[in-house]
Amino acid sequence: MTKRKIKYxxxxxxxxxxxxxxxxxxxxxxxxxxxxxxxxxxAFRTFLSELESARKLQAEGRLDExxxxxxxxxxxxxxxxxxxxxIFEPRFDLARLYGQQQKPTKAEEQYKIxxxxxxxxxxxxxxxxxxxxxxxxxDDDGLRELRAMLExxxxxxxxxxxxxxxxxxxxxxxxxxxxVANITCERLSSNKINxxxxxxxLQRQANEALDAxxxxxAGPTQAAEVYVEHVEKHPALSTMCWxxxxxxxxxxxxxGEYGRARNAFNKIVRDYPGEGGGQAGVGRTRxxxLDExxxxxxxxxTEEGTEARLKSGEKIQVIRGEITQPTEWSPHNxxxxxxxxxxxxxxxxxVIDPGTRVEFTLHxxxxxxxxxxxxxxxxxxxxxxxAARQPSFFDWNGLQxxxxxxxxxxxxxxxxxQKGLTCTQARPRLSSATVTACGLAAVEATESSPVIVxxxxxxxxxxxxxxxxxxxxxxxxxVSKNGQVGISARKAxxxxxxxxxxxxxxxxGVECLDGSKLxxxxxxxxxxxxxxxxxxxxxxxxxxxxxxxxxxxAGIVWWNGSGGKITGSRIIGNRGGVNCSVFSSxxxxxxxxxxxxxxAVRCESASDPQIKxxxxxxxxxxxxxxxxxxxxxxxxxxxxxxxxxxxxxxxRDLNVSDNVWPPGVELPGLVEATGKGKVILP
Numbered sequence: 001m002t003k004r005k006i007k008y009x010x011x012x013x014x015x016x017x018x019x020x021x022x023x024x025x026x027x028x029x030x031x032x033x034x035x036x037x038x039x040x041x042x043a044f045r046t047f048l049s050e051l052e053s054a055r056k057l058q059a060e061g062r063l064d065e066x067x068x069x070x071x072x073x074x075x076x077x078x079x080x081x082x083x084x085x086x087i088f089e090p091r092f093d094l095a096r097l098y099g100q101q102q103k104p105t106k107a108e109e110q111y112k113i114x115x116x117x118x119x120x121x122x123x124x125x126x127x128x129x130x131x132x133x134x135x136x137x138x139d140d141d142g143l144r145e146l147r148a149m150l151e152x153x154x155x156x157x158x159x160x161x162x163x164x165x166x167x168x169x170x171x172x173x174x175x176x177x178x179x180v181a182n183i184t185c186e187r188l189s190s191n192k193i194n195x196x197x198x199x200x201x202l203q204r205q206a207n208e209a210l211d212a213x214x215x216x217x218a219g220p221t222q223a224a225e226v227y228v229e230h231v232e233k234h235p236a237l238s239t240m241c242w243x244x245x246x247x248x249x250x251x252x253x254x255x256g257e258y259g260r261a262r263n264a265f266n267k268i269v270r271d272y273p274g275e276g277g278g279q280a281g282v283g284r285t286r287x288x289x290l291d292e293x294x295x296x297x298x299x300x301x302t303e304e305g306t307e308a309r310l311k312s313g314e315k316i317q318v319i320r321g322e323i324t325q326p327t328e329w330s331p332h333n334x335x336x337x338x339x340x341x342x343x344x345x346x347x348x349x350x351v352i353d354p355g356t357r358v359e360f361t362l363h364x365x366x367x368x369x370x371x372x373x374x375x376x377x378x379x380x381x382x383x384x385x386x387a388a389r390q391p392s393f394f395d396w397n398g399l400q401x402x403x404x405x406x407x408x409x410x411x412x413x414x415x416x417x418q419k420g421l422t423c424t425q426a427r428p429r430l431s432s433a434t435v436t437a438c439g440l441a442a443v444e445a446t447e448s449s450p451v452i453v454x455x456x457x458x459x460x461x462x463x464x465x466x467x468x469x470x471x472x473x474x475x476x477x478x479v480s481k482n483g484q485v486g487i488s489a490r491k492a493x494x495x496x497x498x499x500x501x502x503x504x505x506x507x508x509g510v511e512c513l514d515g516s517k518l519x520x521x522x523x524x525x526x527x528x529x530x531x532x533x534x535x536x537x538x539x540x541x542x543x544x545x546x547x548x549x550x551x552x553x554a555g556i557v558w559w560n561g562s563g564g565k566i567t568g569s570r571i572i573g574n575r576g577g578v579n580c581s582v583f584s585s586x587x588x589x590x591x592x593x594x595x596x597x598x599x600a601v602r603c604e605s606a607s608d609p610q611i612k613x614x615x616x617x618x619x620x621x622x623x624x625x626x627x628x629x630x631x632x633x634x635x636x637x638x639x640x641x642x643x644x645x646x647x648x649x650x651x652r653d654l655n656v657s658d659n660v661w662p663p664g665v666e667l668p669g670l671v672e673a674t675g676k677g678k679v680i681l682p
Contacts, residue, residue, distance in 0.1 A: 043077070043080055043082050043083065044082055044083060044086075046076075046077075047073065047076075047077045047080075047083050047086070050069070050072070050073045050076065050077075051070075051073055051089065051090055051093075053069060054066050054069035054070045054072075054073060054090070054093065055093060057069055058093065058097055058100075063097060063100060063101055066097055067094070067097055067098075067101075070090045070093055070094045070097065071094070073090045074087070074090055074091070074094075088114045088117070088123045088127075091110045091111075091113055091114050092110070092114070092123075092126070092127070092130070094106075094107075094110045095107040095108075095110040095111050095130060095134075098110065099134065104134055104137070104138065107134055108131060108134060108135070111127045111128075111130055111131035111134070112127075112131065114126075114127035115127045115128060115131070125153075125159060126162075128149060129146075129149065129162060129163055129166050130166070133146065133166040133167075133169060133170055136166075136167070136170035137170060137173060142170065143167070143170055143171070146163060146166060146167040146170065147167065149163050150163045150164060150167060150183075157190060157193050157194075158193060158194065158195055158198065160187065161187060161193040161195065161198040161199070161202065162198055164183055164184060164187045164202060165198060165201050165202060165205070167183060168180045168183060168184050168202070168205040168209075169205075171183075172205065172208065172209065172212075175212070177209040177210075177212045177213045177216075178209070178213060180205055180206070180208075180209035181206055181209040181210050181213065181230060184202045184203075184205045184206040184209070185206050185230060185233070185234045185237060185240075186234075187202055188202050188203065188206065188234075188237055188240075189234050189236055189237060203239070203240060206240065207240065207243075210226055210227060210230060210244065213226045214226045214227065214247070214251070219255065220251040220252070220254040220255040221251070221252065221255040221257060223251045224247075224248040224249070224250075224251035224252045224255070224257075224260070224264070225248075226248075227244035227245065227247050227248040227251075228244075228245075228248045228264070230244060231244050231245055231248070231267075235271075238272050238274075241271075241272055242268045242272035242274065242279045242282070242283070245264045245265070245267050245268050245272070245283075246264070246265070246268065246282060246283070246286060248261075248264045249261040249262075249264035249265045249286055249290070250286075252264060253289075253290060253293055258290060258293070258294040261290050262287065262290055265283045265284075265286040265287045265290060266283065266287065267283075268280065268282060268283030268286070269283040269284055269287070302361035302362045302387050302388055303339055303361050305361075305387065305388075305389065306318060306337050306339065306361060306387060309337075314334070314335075315333070315334030315335070316334050316335045316336070316337050317329075317333050317334055317335070317336045317337065318337050318339060319336055319337065319338050319339065319342050320338075320339050320340055320342065321342065321343075322342070322343045322344075322345055323342065323343065323344045323345065323348050323350055323370075324345045324347075324348050325348055326348060326349050326351070327344075327348065327349070327350050327351070328350075328351045328352075328353065329350070329351070329352045329353065329356050329358070330353045330356060331353060331354075331355040331356045331357065331380075335357045335358075335359055336356065336357070336358045336359070337358075337359045337360075337361065337387055338358065338359070338360045338361065338364045338365075338366055338387075338396075339361050339364055340361070340364055341364065341365050341367060341397075342364070342365070342366050342367070343367045343368075343369060344366070344367070344368045344369060344370045344371070344372060345369055345370055346369045346370050346403075346405070347370055348370040348371070349370055349371040349372070349373065350368070350370075350371070350372045350373070350374075351372075351373045351374075352372070352373070352374040352375075352382050353375075353382075354375065354376045354377045354380040354381070354382065354411070355376065355377075355380035355381075355382070356374075356376075356382050356383070357382075357383045357385075358382070358383065358384050358385075359385055359386065359387035360384070360385070360386060360387055360395070360396035360397075360417070361387050361396070362386075362387075362388065362395055362396060363396060363397055364387075364396050364397065365396065365397035365398060365399075365400055366384075366398075366399050366400065367400040367402055368399070368400065368401050368402065368404050368407055368426075369402055369403060369404060370404065370405065371404065371405055371406045371407060372399075372401075372404075372407045372408070372409070372428075373407070373408045374408070374409050374410070374412050375408060375410045375411065376410065376411035376412055377411050378411060378432070380411075381411045381412055381413050381434075382409075382411065382412045382413070383412070383413045383415075384399060384412065384413065384414045384415070384417075385413070385414075385415045385416055386415070386416040386417075388416075391415070391416040391437070392416060392437075393416065393418075393437060393438065393439035393460075393461045394416075394417075394418045394439035394440075395416045395417065395418075396416065396417050396418065397417065397418050397419070398414075398417035398418055398419045398420050398421060398422055398438070399414065399417075399420065399421045399422070400421075400422045400424070401421070401422070401423045401424065401426035401428050401448075402424045402425070402426065403424065403425045403426065404423075404426040404427075404428065406427065406428070407426065407427075407428035407429070408428070408429050408431075409421070409428060409429070409430045409431070409433055410429075410430075410431045410432055410433070411431075411432045411433065412430075412433045412434075413433070413434045413435075413436075414433070414434070414435045414436075414438070414442075415434075415435070415436050415437045415438065416437050416438065417438045417439070418438065418439045418440055419438060419439070419440050419441045419442075419443075419444050420435040420438040420441070420442045420443060420460070421435065421442070421443045421444075421450075422441075422443075422444045422445075422446070423443075423444070423445040423446065423448035423450050423470075424446045424447065424448060425446075425447050425448060426445075426448045426450070427448065427449045427450065427451070427472075428448075428450050428451075429450070429451045429452075429453070430443070430450060430451070430452045430453070430455055431451075431452070431453040431454060431455065432453070432454050432455065433455045433456070434455070434456040434458070435455065435456070435457050435458075435460070436456070436457075436458050436459050436460060437459060437460065437461075438460045438461065438462070439460075439461050439462055440461075440462040440463070441460070441462050441463045441464070441465075441466045442457045442460045442462075442463070442464050442465065442482070443457065443464070443465050443466070444463075444465075444466040444468070445465075445466070445467050445468065445470040445472055445495075446468045446469060446470060447468070447469050447470060448470045448471075448472065449470065449471045449472040450470075450472040450473075451472060451473055451475075452465070452472070452473065452474045452475070452477065453475045453476060453477070454475065454476040454477045455474075455477040456477060456478050456480075457477070457478070457479045457480070457482065457486075458478065458479075458480045458481055458482070459480075459481045459482065460482045460483065461482075461483045461484075462482070462483055462484045463482060463484040463485050463486075463488055464479040464480075464482040464484075464485070464486045464487055464502075464505065465479060465486070465487045465488070466488045466490065467487075467488065467489045467490065467493035467495045467516075468490050468491050468493060469490075469491045469492055469493060470493045470494075470495060471493070471494050471495055471496075472495050472496075473495060473496040473497075473498070474487070474495065474496070474497045474498070474500050475498050475499060475500070476498075476499045476500060477500055477501075478500065478501045478502075478503070479500060479501070479502045479503075479505070480501065480502070480503050480504050480505070481503075481504040481505065482505045482506065483505075483506045483507075484505070484506055484507045485505060485506075485507045485508045485509070485510070485511050485534075486502040486503075486505035486508070486509045486510060486525075486528065487500075487502060487509070487510045487511070488510075488511045488513070489510075489511070489512050489513065489516040489518040489539075489541075490513045490514050490516060491513070491514045491515070491516070492514060492515045492516055492517075493516045493517075493518070494516065494517045494518070494519070495518060495519070496519045496520075496521075497510075497518065497519065497520045497521070497523050498520075498521045498522055498523070499521075499522045499523070500523050500524075501523075501524045501526075502523060502524065502525045502526075502528070503524065503525070503526045503527045503528065504527050504528065504529075505528045505529065506528075506529050506530070507529070507530050508528060508530040508531050508532070508533070508534045508553070509525040509526075509528035509530075509531070509532045509533060509548075509551065510523075510525055510532070510533045510534070511533070511534040511535075511536075512533070512534070512535045512536075512539040512541045512562075512564075513536055513537050513539060514537045514538075514539065515537065515538050515539055515540075516539045516540075516541070517539070517540050517541065517542070517564075518539070518541040518542070519541070519542045520541065520542070520543045520544070520546055521543075521544045521545055521546065522544075522545050522546060523543075523546040523547075524546065524547045524549070525546065525547070525548045525549070525551070525555075526547065526548070526549040526550050526551065527549075527550050527551065528551045528552065528553075529552050530551070530552060530553045531551055531553035531554045531555070531556065531557045532548040532549075532551035532553070532554070532555045532556060532574060533548060533555070533556040533557070534556075534557045534559070535556065535557065535558045535559065535562045535564065535584075535586075536557075536558075536559040536560045536562055537560050537561070537562065538560070538561045538562055538563075539562045539563075539564065540562065540563045540564035540565075541564040541565075541566075542564060542565055543556075543564070543565070543566040543567070543569060544566070544567050544568055544569065545567075545568045545569060546566075546569045546570075547569065547570045547572070548569065548570070548571045548572070548574065549570070549571075549572045549573050549574065550572070550573045550574065551574045551575065552575055553574070553575050553576070554574055554575060554576035554577065554578065554579040554602075555571040555572075555574035555576065555577050555578060555596065556571070556577075556578045556579070557578075557579045557581070558578065558579065558580045558581065558584040558586050558607070558609070559579075559581050559582050559584055560581075560582045560583070560584065561582065561583045561584060562584045562586070563584065563585055563586050563587075564586050564587070565586060565587040565588075565589065566578075566586065566587070566588055566589070566591060567587070567589045567590050567591065568589075568590050568591065569591050569592075570591065570592045570594070571591060571592070571593050571594075571596065571600070572592075572593075572594045572595060572596070573594070573595045573596065574596045574597070575596070575597050575598060576596055576597065576598045576599050576602060576621075577593050577596040577599060577600040577601055577602075578600070578601045578602070578609075579599075579602045579604075580601070580602065580603050580604070580607035580609045580630075580632075581602075581604050581605045581607055582605045582606070582607065583605065583606050583607060584607045584609070585607060585608045585609055585610070586609050586610075587609070587610045587612070588601065588609055588610065588611045588612070588614060589610070589612045589613055589614070590612075590613045590614065591614045591615075592614070592615045592617065593614065593615070593616045593617065593623065594616075594617045594618045595618045595620060596620060596621070597620050597621065598620070598621045599621040599622050599623075599624075599625045600616050600619065600621070600622070600623045600624065601623070601624045601625070601632075602625045602627075603624070603625065603626045603627060603630035603632045603650075604627040604628060604630060605627075605628060605630075606628065606629050606630060607630050607632075608630060608631045608632055608633070609632050609633075610632070610633045611624060611632055611633065611634045611635075611637060612633070612635055612636050612637070613635075613636040613637065614636075614637045614638075615637070615638050616637060616638065616639050616640065616645065617640050618640065619639075619640060619642075619643030619644065619645070620643075621644070622643075622644040622645070622646065622647035622672070623637075623639055623643070623644065623645045623646060624637075624645070624646045624647070625647050625649070626646070626647070626648045626649060626650045626654060626675075626677075627649050627650055627675075628650055628651060629650060629651050629652055630650050630652070631652045631654070632654075634646070634654070634656050634659065635656075635658040635659060636658065636659060636660070637659045637660065638659070638660040638662075639659065639660070639661060639662065639670060640662065641662040641664075641665045641670075643670070644670065644671075644672055645661075645670040645671060646670070646671045646672070646679065647671075647672045647674070648671070648672065648673045648674070648675055648677055648679050649674050649675040650675045650676070650677050651675055651676045651677050652677045653677045653678045653679075653680065654677055654678070654679050654680065655680040656671070656679060656680065656681065657680055657681055657682040658682075661682070667681045667682070668681070
């Protein structure tokens, strides 16, 4: 390499390091004020100083003077080989200046000189982009050339991003917003652009295009759909999708489409939470705003409906405010319509006669701090329901017993509430009732002791009965076809369930959680879509003389340190019989197992149940399946002459000698030992 070439190379490196910021933002921002560093070639220092002076004139709006200054820089330095690697910069400045002066022909001339002259490849690409953009402002030829160039450089993400910016600018000027949104989002979705300024510009152009599209459609629903469409097309653009969803939700709210608004806001929380959950916080805040807007709108509609019914001559009694003295409601006065929150205060009693119908506007509630006596009959029940023309789940906020001294609800029907009946530190009696079509729960008791007798808890969207730090009892009746769990005992609750049928529920028939001690006797738990009974978190239920049959999961799942006891019960036709897992050690005594698909009793994850005096019949899978380090106590049980009575896949020795084995059958044929532990036979 010659000394001259080395000199030029060194100068180029110095320029890149010392003046990179000066030239690096040529596309998007004007150059920062710059002082040539010492040590550069004198001619190059002079060039930079004169170029800075010309740019300063341009920045001050003195365009004619700036034009003369740029031309003078070219005249003074164009033939100097020391400046050859940078002489195209004043031509870029001139081209932009001519654009400001509305002189496109002169601007094109400068770009063509750069393209055709002996300059760097990068400068040629920049000049081509700017030239085609300039042409695109006038005709479609420039758009076609930009598109072709974008295709040529699709393998070079940084260049393609800069081309895309110019193409989007030209399309925006022609109000072709849909095309702008598509090309910018597709380029951003490639996720290969490292230049922050290019990424930010593309994001801004995409947002501006979508906002413009939303402004031009027929109404708020169509505006919302503009944003939703692009979320669905470009779900990976997380920094943009959450804001599009927020805009979509706000437009849906404006249109009164609250369900679609809720979906949009919830999608932010679920799919685009952001670092630290900041964006999820925005989504939750919007959901709260939506709740308030929906409540006001829905309440207004039902109240207007109530007013219309009054004007039509229908016999109704509108109830608002408080009940502070003994009050009686009778069907002779027509339908009672509750508006807002109506409270029965301490010392007051509300008596509701048979056949009375009580309707609630949306989000209304009847809160009883005193006493209530709603006593219907089989022929004339007292009805509590929604006032909406087409009632649905969650319409009203339910009957609420709060620190109530007493309440009797007999032969009543409660429907279409968020929660049908809630009890907080109360002791109501619910008998011969039906609670149906409620949203979150049919009956929920917190620190209460309700007595529920021969009541039908059916076809609610959420749970049937929920006990939280509560006692109370359920006698007879049916808990059936609820969308979630049938009966749930939570947080150290101790209710008693006797003679009840729990069937066809969605998540589980019965669950016992958080240290609860549920008592069940003569209960049928059948045909639920999950396990029949689920026991977890150190709970200890007592189950006696019950039938757990045909559940889609295990008949009973004992899990996470739980104990308790099941005795004298039948576990028949479930996916699995009893599954003991994660340090659970229940007592399983005097039970009958028959035709459970996968196993009768399964022990895993260090669970050590006591399996005593049980009868195993018609084994589809193994009678007792032992895994890992479990050490169950298996004694006094009887097994059939066919099938696998015990399959031992664990690590510990197991003594099964003290069981009732069928006569005339070789024991090894009924026992399989495939793990490290030995099986001790009689």
